Structures are given as structure tokens and as C-alpha cells.
Amino acid sequence: MPPLNVVVAQSGGPTCVINNSLRGIIEGCRARPDAFGTVFAGRFGIEGVLKEELIDLSATPDQEISLLRTTPAAGSIGTCRYKLKPEQTDDFARVVEVFKAHRVGYFFYIGGNDSQDTAYKVSEIARQQGLDLVAVGVPKTIDNDLGDPEFTLLDHSPGYGSVARYMAQYVRQANEENAGSCPADPVLVVQAMGRKIGFIPAAARLADPGREMPLQIYLAEAGLTLERLGENVIKQLERDGRCIVVVSEGFDVGELGVVRDTFGHAQFSASQVTVAQVVVNYINSLKLPVPGKARGQVPGTDWRNAIAYASTVDLDEAYGVGRHAVEIALTDGNGFMATILRDRSRSSYNVSFDKVPLKLVAAKDREFPKAWLSSDGTDVTDEYVQYARPLIGEDWVSVPMVDGLVRFARINTKALAPRKLAPYVPQTYRK
Amino acid sequence: MPPLNVVVAQSGGPTCVINNSLRGIIEGCRARPDAFGTVFAGRFGIEGVLKEELIDLSATPDQEISLLRTTPAAGSIGTCRYKLKPEQTDDFARVVEVFKAHRVGYFFYIGGNDSQDTAYKVSEIARQQGLDLVAVGVPKTIDNDLGDPEFTLLDHSPGYGSVARYMAQYVRQANEENAGSCPADPVLVVQAMGRKIGFIPAAARLADPGREMPLQIYLAEAGLTLERLGENVIKQLERDGRCIVVVSEGFDVGELGVVRDTFGHAQFSASQVTVAQVVVNYINSLKLPVPGKARGQVPGTDWRNAIAYASTVDLDEAYGVGRHAVEIALTDGNGFMATILRDRSRSSYNVSFDKVPLKLVAAKDREFPKAWLSSDGTDVTDEYVQYARPLIGEDWVSVPMVDGLVRFARINTKALAPRKLAPYVPQTYRK
Numbered sequence: 116m117p118p119l120n121v122v123v124a125q126s127g128g129p130t131c132v133i134n135n136s137l138r139g140i141i142e143g144c145r146a147r148p149d150a151f152g153t154v155f156a157g158r159f160g161i162e163g164v165l166k167e168e169l170i171d172l173s174a175t176p177d178q179e180i181s182l183l184r185t186t187p188a189a190g191s192i193g194t195c196r197y198k199l200k201p202e203q204t205d206d207f208a209r210v211v212e213v214f215k216a217h218r219v220g221y222f223f224y225i226g227g228n229d230s231q232d233t234a235y236k237v238s239e240i241a242r243q244q245g246l247d248l249v250a251v252g253v254p255k256t257i258d259n260d261l262g263d264p265e266f267t268l269l270d271h272s273p274g275y276g277s278v279a280r281y282m283a284q285y286v287r288q289a290n291e292e293n294a295g296s297c298p299a300d301p302v303l304v305v306q307a308m309g310r311k312i313g314f315i316p317a318a319a320r321l322a323d324p325g326r327e328m329p330l331q332i333y334l335a336e337a338g339l340t341l342e343r344l345g346e347n348v349i350k351q352l353e354r355d356g357r358c359i360v361v362v363s364e365g366f367d368v369g370e371l372g373v374v375r376d377t378f379g380h381a382q383f384s385a386s387q388v389t390v391a392q393v394v395v396n397y398i399n400s401l402k403l404p405v406p407g408k409a410r411g412q413v414p415g416t417d418w419r420n421a422i423a424y425a426s427t428v429d430l431d432e433a434y435g436v437g438r439h440a441v442e443i444a445l446t447d448g449n450g451f452m453a454t455i456l457r458d459r460s461r462s463s464y465n466v467s468f469d470k471v472p473l474k475l476v477a478a479k480d481r482e483f484p485k486a487w488l489s490s491d492g493t494d495v496t497d498e499y500v501q502y503a504r505p506l507i508g509e510d511w512v513s514v515p516m517v518d519g520l521v522r523f524a525r526i527n528t529k530a531l532a533p534r535k536l537a538p539y540v541p542q543t544y545r546k
Numbered sequence: 547m548p549p550l551n552v553v554v555a556q557s558g559g560p561t562c563v564i565n566n567s568l569r570g571i572i573e574g575c576r577a578r579p580d581a582f583g584t585v586f587a588g589r590f591g592i593e594g595v596l597k598e599e600l601i602d603l604s605a606t607p608d609q610e611i612s613l614l615r616t617t618p619a620a621g622s623i624g625t626c627r628y629k630l631k632p633e634q635t636d637d638f639a640r641v642v643e644v645f646k647a648h649r650v651g652y653f654f655y656i657g658g659n660d661s662q663d664t665a666y667k668v669s670e671i672a673r674q675q676g677l678d679l680v681a682v683g684v685p686k687t688i689d690n691d692l693g694d695p696e697f698t699l700l701d702h703s704p705g706y707g708s709v710a711r712y713m714a715q716y717v718r719q720a721n722e723e724n725a726g727s728c729p730a731d732p733v734l735v736v737q738a739m740g741r742k743i744g745f746i747p748a749a750a751r752l753a754d755p756g757r758e759m760p761l762q763i764y765l766a767e768a769g770l771t772l773e774r775l776g777e778n779v780i781k782q783l784e785r786d787g788r789c790i791v792v793v794s795e796g797f798d799v800g801e802l803g804v805v806r807d808t809f810g811h812a813q814f815s816a817s818q819v820t821v822a823q824v825v826v827n828y829i830n831s832l833k834l835p836v837p838g839k840a841r842g843q844v845p846g847t848d849w850r851n852a853i854a855y856a857s858t859v860d861l862d863e864a865y866g867v868g869r870h871a872v873e874i875a876l877t878d879g880n881g882f883m884a885t886i887l888r889d890r891s892r893s894s895y896n897v898s899f900d901k902v903p904l905k906l907v908a909a910k911d912r913e914f915p916k917a918w919l920s921s922d923g924t925d926v927t928d929e930y931v932q933y934a935r936p937l938i939g940e941d942w943v944s945v946p947m948v949d950g951l952v953r954f955a956r957i958n959t960k961a962l963a964p965r966k967l968a969p970y971v972p973q974t975y976r977k
Contacts, residue, residue, distance in 0.1 A: 129726055159729050187719055189726025196730040280950075287952055288618055288851040295560055295620025296847075298590050299627040303847070322951065387827050388819060391844075396818050406975070412846025413822075416727075416734070420719040423854040423942070509950050511854070511942070519711075519940050520753065521718055544837070 118150050119220025119247065122164060124157030126226035126233065127196065128257065128416075129189035130274030131281075131425040132433035134524065136225045136253045137192065138183040139437020141172060144221075145180075150445055151221065155532055160195035161224070161233055165206060165541040167213050167534055174530030182524035184430060185514045188420040191526040194226075199233045203542045207240055214248060216535040221249050221444050225437070227256035227272070228478050231452055235473035238450040251440045252452035252473050255433075257419050259314040260481045262454075266502075268471045270457040273436055276429030276506030278418045279318035282307065282361075283507055285414070285424075286322035286330065289359055293329075297357035302348060302398055302409035306391035308418050310365040311335070313483040314503075315418070317495045319361040321507060324500050329355040335365035336483050337492030344394065345401050347493055353404050360394065368393045389413050422521065428508040432466065439468035452476050464505035549581050550651025550678065553595060555588030557657035557664065558627065559688065559847075560620035561705030562712075562856040563864035565955065567656050567684045568623065569614040570868020572603060575652075576611075581876055582652065586963055591626035592655070592664055596637060596972040598644050598965055605961030613955035615861060616945045619851040622957040625657075630664045634973045638671055645679060647966040652680050652875050656868070658687035658703070659909050662883055666904035669881040682871045683883035683904050686864075688850050690745040691912045693885075697933075699902045701888040704867055707860030707937030709849045710749035713738065713792075714938055716845070716855075717753035717761065720790055724760075728788035733779060733829055733840035737822035739849050741796040742766070744914045745934075746849070748926045750792040752938060755931050760786040766796035767914050768923030775825065776832050778924055784835050791825065799824045820844050853952065859939035863897065870899035883907050895936035 123140045125133055137156075144151040156170040157163030163170070170192055172180075183191060199206055214222070224234040231252045238250035254261050254269055257278040262269030285305070293303045307316035313334030323330055329351050333339060344360070351358040368390060391411035398409040432455055440453040451470040458465040487499040515522045554571045556564055568587075575582040587601040588594030594601070601623055603611075614622060630637055645653070655665040662683045669681035685692050685700055688709040693700030716736070724734045738747035744765030754761055760782050764770060775791070782789040799821060822842035829840040863886055871884040882901040889896040918930040946953045 125726075129723060159726075162729060186722065188722035190722030190724075191726065193726045193729070283950070284854070284952055285848065285852075287954070288848070288853060291617065291619035291621030291954060292560060292847050292851045293621075295556075295590075295622065295624045298593060298624070300847075305846075388823060389844075392819060392823065410846060411844070412848060413820075413842070413844045414848065415736075415841060415843025416723050416731075417716065417719070417843060417845065420723045421716075422719060423715070504950070507950050510947055511945065514942065516941055519714070519935070519938050521715055523718070523722060 118152045120152040120218050121154040121221040121223070122157055122169065122214065122219050123154065123223040124160045124163060124225070125189050125192060125194040126160040126224060126230035127194060127255070128419060129187070129194055130255055130257050130419050131187045131277040131422055132273050132429050133189060133225060133255050134183040134186045134191055135430050135433035136255060136273060136437035138180055139434040140223050140253070140441055141180050143438040143441030152218065155217065156192040158528065159193035160197060161199065162195045162197045162541060164213050165209050165539060167536050167539065169217060169532040170526065170528050171530045171532050174527040179524045179526065182515065182522065185422055185512060186523040187422040187425070191524055192528070197541065197543060198229055199236055206542050207236065209539050210237060211240060211244065211246065212536060217532055220247050223251050223253055223440055225253040225255050228261050228476060228480060231261065231473055231476045232478035234452070235477035238473055241449055249444045249449045251444050253437055253440045254452060254454065257315065258309045258312050260312040262476060262481050264482050264484065268475055269454045270466065271455060271506055273429060273433035275314060276426040276508065277424060278315055279321060279503055280426040280507035281418055281421055281424040282315060282318035283321035286319045286359065286361065290322070290328045293357050293359050297407070299407045300410050301352055301357045301405045301407045302360065304360045304362060304391050304394045304409055304411035306389055306411065306413045307361055307363050309363055311480065313363055316361050316363045317483065317499055318503060320495050320500055321503055328359060329357055330359045330361070331493045332495060333360065333362040333366050333493065334483060334488065335363045335367065337488055339492045341368050341394065341397050345397060348398055349401065349404060356405055362390055362394055364390050366390050422512065422514055425512045426506060426508040427510060427512050428506060430512060436468055443470050549583045551583040551649050552585045552652040552654070553588055553600065553645065553650045554585065554654040555591045555594060556620050556623060556625040557591040557655060557661035558625060558686070559850060560618070560625055561686055561688050561850050562618040562708040562853055563704050563860050564620060564656060564686050565614040565617045565622055566861050566864035567686060567704060567868035569611055570865040571654050571684070571872055572611050574869040574872030583649065586648065587623040589959065590624035591628060592630065593626045593628045593972060595644050596640050596970060598967050598970065600648060600963040601957065601959050602961045602963050605958040610955045610957065613946065613953065616853055616943060617954040618853040618856070622955055623959070628972065628974060629660055630667055637973050638667065640970050641668060642671060642675065642677065643967060648963055651678050654682050654684055654871055656684040656686050659692050659907060659911060662692070662904055663908035665883070666908035669904055672880055680875045680880045682875050684868055684871045685883060685885065688746065689740045689743050691743040693907060693912050695913050695915065699906055700885045701897065702886060702937055704860060704864035706745060707857040707939065708855060709746055710752060710934055711857040711938035712849055712852055712855035713746060713749035714752035717750045717790065717792065721753070721759050724788050724790050728838070730838045731841050732783055732788045732834070732836045732838045733791065735791045735793060735822050735825050735840055735842035737820055737842065737844045738792055738794050740794055742911065744794055747792050747794045748914065748930055749934060751926050751931055752934055759790060760788055761790045761792070762924045763926060764791065764793040764797050764924065765914060765919065766794045766798065768919055770923045772799050772825065772828050776828060779829055780832065780835060787836055793821055793825055795821050797821050853943065853945050856943045857937060857939040858941065858943050859937060861943060867899055874901050
């Protein structure tokens with residue numbers, strides 16, 4: 116009997132380094148042709164499995180797989196936000212059917228807590244039905260909300276180090292801008308990703324660990340109001356003549372953030388305007404102690420695909436945890452997520468790869484430690500800086516260029532495994 | 547008699563490379579101690595001259611001046627948006643008074659067309675009053691709106707190549723994001739700077755000169771409506787399942803961009819919402835042929851301070867044109883702007899530094915060539931690509947790092963020339 120085949124897939128929002136975990140899995144499997152058959156990738160995550168759209172990665176040469184190291188986001192094989200809810204029993208049966216049809220014995224799912232939940236459910240079906248199927252999760256999230264609040268199951272997610280490095284360099288540059296342009300633009304508002312959890316805005320502090328910049332950081336968790344934010348900005352302007360405001364997209368702008376017309380009608384809904392814009396509009400409605408106005412910026416998804424800012428530490432760890440997942444599949448079998456643990460007894464940064472039962476991380480949210488919020492709620496503590504500083508690495512990543520442009524990996528996504536089953540409409544998409 | 551002193555200043559929005567022109571001027575003057583005395587920098591542009599806030603750059607060591615190469619924006623000496631209008635005769639008299647008081651014989655002003663207008667007016671006063679004062683302009687603008695429409699006075703402004711390179715890499719990354727995430731986020735809207743002129747959004751085409759991406763580019767100059775944009779996006783979604791929209795901040799969203807409440811009142815004003823947001827809201831109000839929603843991003847001022855994206859060609863030219871301005875001051879004297887000209891008879895990229903009378907560029911706007919707009923108004927032509935491609939250079943710039951963070955130059959801005967005059971309130975700031 117030839118060895119069983121492999122399906123790898125990605126889920127959720129991409130990161131700068133997600134393709135490194137993919138690369139780790141592919142290269143790990145290619146290194147063991149005795150143990151693993153064909154490696155397929157689900158086109159757009161679990162959706163590709165449900166639709167039997169399995170990319171045969173054999174058709175992609177080693178050189179392109181190597182280039183995944185510096186290929187951000189998920190353009191290579193695609194990702195999805197498809198959630199397998201417990202009641203979607205058709206979908207689960209379909210996953211099993213597709214895996215059986217293509218002799219899939221290994222399923223690697225790269226993603227956050229929802230994705231780990233999917234991996235967990237697949238692993239449970241394999242166990243309950245006695246299938247020859249090993250499901251292993253691989254962590255990924257820029258939000259760093261995967262794992263437990265004590266960081267014992269997972270110290271940090273691959274993806275976070277790079278977005279933290281982006282934030283650190285971004286704020287450093289924004290500070291040059293703000294310092295030089297403050298006569299016209301004294302307030303610069305930057306909206307940070309991470310609706311529910313504040314690790315991304317917190318990383319602004321890494322730009323200025325010595326607290327020399329007029330920088331205010333608003334995590335949703337601090338629970339401050341827009342009114343308080345306005346007071347803080349005015350104080351900063353009185354002191355420094357300028358101010359950089361980093362605000363989480365999850366910051367509650369509340370009633371004050373709503374602009375009303377003369378009839379008292381709200382002039383826009385929260386879903387039609389960004390938090391940055393509300394904050395900018397609010398600051399500009401105040402009497403500022405300096406000339407000029409506030410302006411805002413919303414990097415949007417650039418956080419998670421700007422490969423120039425990728426952390427080399429993050430890149431290497433994302434690869435390592437992907438390769439480790441292959442080891443887990445071979446050695447430990449079904450039902451685990453690969454993890455990164457830090458030896459906190461050492462002063463130097465020291466991580467190892469380990470595993471945790473999927474059940475312990477599936478659909479569970481980590482929270483930003485309350486103790487890492489400053490007492491006034493506009494900053495994070497040095498303990499956060501000690502935690503996050505090693506994750507951003509030291510130097511720039513070297514990104515291959517061709518004709519002045521970044522050269523990204525090209526996966527042959529047309530090379531699909533021949534279909535063996537009838538077409539299927541995933542349950543969520545049924546009318 | 548010791549040689550006369552120098553004042554250098556910056557004006558308008560900063561760029562990634564503006565400090566290289568500053569560096570060129572400082573190093574050019576330092577190389578000729580026989581011809582130039584102390585080099586002062588106006589703190590926040592001409593405002594620093596009016597307020598007699600002159601930074602004595604002698605207090606800043608050569609190493610920091612060298613670091614200006616990779617220090618973006620204008621945090622070093624500051625910039626301003628202060629406009630010297632013809633009727634502000636007090637201000638002009640004050641400039642002369644300050645220059646006389648500090649034995650200033652050379653005035654270098656780095657900036658766009660408004661700044662060249664200021665340089666021109668100062669040069670005219672020097673001429674009319676027979677002052678021993680040489681005013682020389684140094685071009686700078688990310689918009690590339692300085693110079694003539696035929697590119698004979700100035701081929702391109704320092705600053706544009708880097709923002710074009712930012713756009714090219716940005717869209718390449720955004721394409722990975724969009725290709726991988728399209729089941730949830732099929733439309734990505736990116737707002738580009740350049741309110742009146744489309745050179746910045748045009749640079750999106752540099753990301754994909756072969757036209758393989760589902761990319762639509764909306765310059766304000768094309769005069770398309772939001773309704774047409776929506777139709778185009780739907781067509782692209784029908785064809786490719788995804789779409790990247792690059793839209794100028796100057797795109798006229800018109801009446802369709804205004805969301806109305808049940809009383810017919812406009813729900814927000816254009817100044818309270820970004821063009822990107824209006825476009826996103828409008829697309830999301832349409833019936834799209836695919837699942838998922840549009841999302842937008844507004845890089846804001848990041849375009850002009852993200853040093854990682856700086857073009858090495860642009861960096862070198864910004865330096866060269868600064869040094870050339872010093873040569874002009876010595877050789878040609880008062881009333882010129884240093885320029886960059888391209889030898890268009892050659893197939894390879896070949897530039898030289900030259901000069902043009904300030905009068906010809908002062909307060910004059912270049913326009914984006916109409917012939918470079920595609921016939922349907924959603925793209926630019928290959929002629930544009932031929933023009934702009936060399937400006938983005940080939941490889942990444944090497945940015946010095948310390949402790950994982952970019953190390954920017956630190957100008958000693960506390961080292962001010964001792965005041966010799968009574969305090970002065972610039973005319974614009976008078977109550």
C-alpha cells in the first residue's frame with residue numbers, strides 16, 4: 116500500500132508568515148515520501164475540501180515552495196472564513212467522503228481558534244468513526260488571541276510578531292511625520308486591527324519603549340470613552356504640540372462618536388465609518404490648543420501582508436511549527452495542535468515547539484492580560500514590552516525581487532486532483 | 547570677511563527622500579567652507595525664519611547628517627504649510643531682516659510649487675533690493691505636480707519615485723490578500739493620495755505591467771462617476787470573482803456618494819468621511835454577484851514616510867539635486883530651481899541635473915497627461931509605465947537598525963542661533 120495522502124489548508128485572515136507554516140508542512144511531508152503520499156491543498160480552506168477542489172502540490176516545483184517564505188497573505192492556496200457549525204452534519208459527512216475518495220490520511224489546518232475548532236471536530240469524527248485520519252492544527256493569527264491567558268498552551272501565534280513589527284516601524288515613521296508636520300497636522304490617528312483583543316495596538320509601544328514620543332494607545336479593553344480620549348489629546352497638545360493616537364478598531368466610540376443632524380438623527384452608522392474617522396471627526400470638533408487638524412489612517416489589511424515588515428523570528432517560527440506539526444502527525448497522531456512555548460526561566464528568548472490537545476484551544480479566546488494595561492488606560496506596561504520585543508526580531512527580511520518588484524511564489528492552482536464525487540454545495544451556501 | 551551663512555528649509559508635505567535633499571545641501575556646503583559659513587535650518591520651514599528659530603546644524607555631527615539618507619518625512623528640521631502671499635509685506639520684510647541679522651547669503655528652499663513660489667518671491671526681493679542673497683529652490687513632491695506638462699523643465703520630482711514604489715509593492719501585496727481572501731472579501735478599495743493629480747494612483751499599474759490582476763485604477767482626471775465605478779466592479783466580479791480598486795482621494799463621489807436618511811438629509815459630509823469609505827459603502831449597497839463584502843484602506847500619510855519602500859533611484863536623485871542646488875548657488879546665483887532632466891533619446895534611463903528660473907515653476911501645476919489615461923478611464927497606458935518604471939528602482943533600500951527598530955537621524959534642534967531680533971508673529975497667525 117502506498118502511503119496515505121495529505122490535505123493542508125488555511126483558514127481565517129491571512130498573515131505575513133502563514134505561507135511559512137504551509138511551506139513547513141509541505142517540505143516536512145516531501146522529506147518523508149515513505150510516510151506521506153501526495154500533498155493536496157484545499158482551495159480556499161475547508162471550502163476547497165467540501166467542494167472537492169484539491170490542489171495537487173506535486174505540480175508546484177520546490178523553488179516555488181521555497182519562495183513561500185517571503186510570500187505574504189494567502190494568495191497561494193487561498194483561505195476562507197467558512198465555519199463548520201456542529202449542526203452542519205452534511206458538511207462533516209462530506210469532509211469524510213472527500214478524504215476517503217482521495218485516500219487522505221493526514222489533515223493539517225492552519226488557522227486561529229475557529230480553525231482549530233474545525234480541526235478538532237474533524238479529529239473527533241476520525242476518532243469516533245475509527246477512520247485512518249490524523250488531524251493536526253497549526254496556529255496562526257495576527258491578533259494573538261489563540262491559546263490561554265497564561266501563555267502556557269501557546270506563548271504566541273505565528274503572525275503576531277510580524278504585525279507587531281509592522282506597528283513598531285509604522286509608529287516610528289509616523290512619529291517622524293508628526294514631529295515634522297505638526298504645525299499643520301498636530302494629531303495623527305492610526306487605527307489598529309484586532310477588534311476584540313488589544314495585542315496589535317499594544318505593539319505601538321515597541322516603537323518607543325523609552326516613552327519619548329507623544330504616543331497614546333487605546334485598547335478596547337481599557338474601556339475609555341471618546342470624551343476621555345479627547346481630553347487626553349488636548350493635554351498632550353498643550354504639553355508637546357502634537358500627539359499620535361493609536362486606537363483599536365474595537366474601541367467603543369459610544370454615543371459621542373455619533374454625529375447628529377439638526378433633527379437629532381445619527382448621521383452615520385458604525386458600520387459605515389471607521390473608528391479612526393470617528394476619532395478624527397471628534398477631535399476636530401474640539402477646541403484644540405494648537406493650529407491645524409487631526410488626520411487619520413486605516414492601514415486595513417496591509418498589516419497582514421506587508422512582507423517588508425515581516426519579523427524574521429516570526430518567519431522562522433511559522434516554518435518550524437509547520438514542520439513540527441508533521442512530526443506530531445507521525446509520532447503522536449490525531450487530535451493535537453502544534454505549539455510554540457517559551458522558556459520563561461531564561462532571560463534570553465528561547466522557544467521550543469510542542470503540542471496541545473486541540474480540544475484545549477478550539478474556539479477559545481485568549482484575553483489581553485489586564486495587568487499589562489497602564490493605570491490610566493492609554494498605554495501598556497513594560498511587562499508587555501518584555502513579552503513582545505523578542506517577537507519582532509532584529510533585522511529586515513530579504514525579499515527576492517524581479518524587475519523592481521517583489522517576486523512571490525506561484526502555486527499551480529489549476530492542478531486539481533481529478534474529481535471523484537458528485538458536486539456539493541456547502542451548507543452555509545444553500546438557499 | 548568670513549563667508550556668508552546659509553539657511554535651508556523644507557515646506558509642504560514630506561516625502562521619504564526629502565531629507566536626502568537636505569543632506570545634499572548640508573554636505574555640499576560643508577565641502578566648501580571657503581564659500582559657505584554656518585548652515586542653519588529653518589525650524590518648520592519658512593515659519594522658522596519668520597520666528598527667528600534657526601537651527602545651527604554645526605551642532606549635529608556628520609554621522610547624523612549621513613543618517614538623513616534613510617530618515618523619512620520631516621521630523622528632523624520640520625516642515626510647514628505656511629504660504630507667503632503677495633500682500634504679506636510684513637512677512638517678506640521680516641525674512642529680509644532675519645537674513646540680514648544672521649548674515650545669511652544663501653537660502654535653499656525644498657518643496658513643491660507653493661514653496662518654489664516662496665523661493666521665487668524671496669529671490670525677487672533680493673534682486674529688487676540688491677541684497678547679497680542667493681535663493682535657490684530644490685524640488686520635492688510626492689504628487690509629481692511640479693513642473694510643466696511636457697516634462698521639459700523637470701522630468702519628475704524627488705519623492706514621487708518612492709511613493710510610486712510604495713504603491714507598486716502595496717498593490718502586489720494587496721493582490722495576494724485579495725486572491726486568497728476573496729470568498730469573504732472580494733473587493734479591496736485602496737485610497738491613494740494626490741487630490742488634484744493622478745500620478746500616485748497611476749503607479750498602481752507598476753505592480754502589474756502585464757495586466758494580470760483584476761485591478762481598476764480611478765484617477766480624478768478620468769472623470770468617471772461612482773455609478774460607473776460600481777458597474778465596472780460588478781463586471782470584474784462576474785469575470786474574476788474579485789477586484790482591487792485604487793481610487794484617488796480626489797475622485798468625485800458626487801451625489802451618489804452621499805448616504806441619505808429617511809428625511810433626505812445627507813448623512814455625512816465629504817470632509818467627515820474618506821473617499822475610500824464612500825466607495826466601500828456604495829459597493830456594499832449594490833447587489834454583488836459573489837458572496838462577501840468590499841473593504842477599504844486608507845494608508846494616509848504612510849505613503850510618504852515608509853522608508854522601507856523608498857526607491858534607491860529616488861534617494862540618490864534627491865541627494866544629487868540637493869548638491870546640485872549648492873553648485874547653482876555658487877555658479878549661477880540667485881533665482882533658480884535645481885532640476886532633474888531625462889535624456890529621452892536614449893532607451894536606458896539617463897538623467898542629469900540642471901536648473902530652471904524659479905519664475906517658470908513657481909505656483910504652477912503640472913497635469914497628468916490626458917494621453918496616458920486609458921480609453922475607458924480605469925487604467926493608465928504603457929507610456930505611463932515607461933515613464934514611471936525607472937523611478938522605482940530595482941532593489942530594497944538598506945535601512946540601519948538598532949535594537950530591532952529603524953534608526954533615524956537626530957538633528958540637534960535645541961541648538962538654535964542666538965536671537966538677535968524682537969519676537970515676531972507671522973501675519974497668518976495674527977488675530
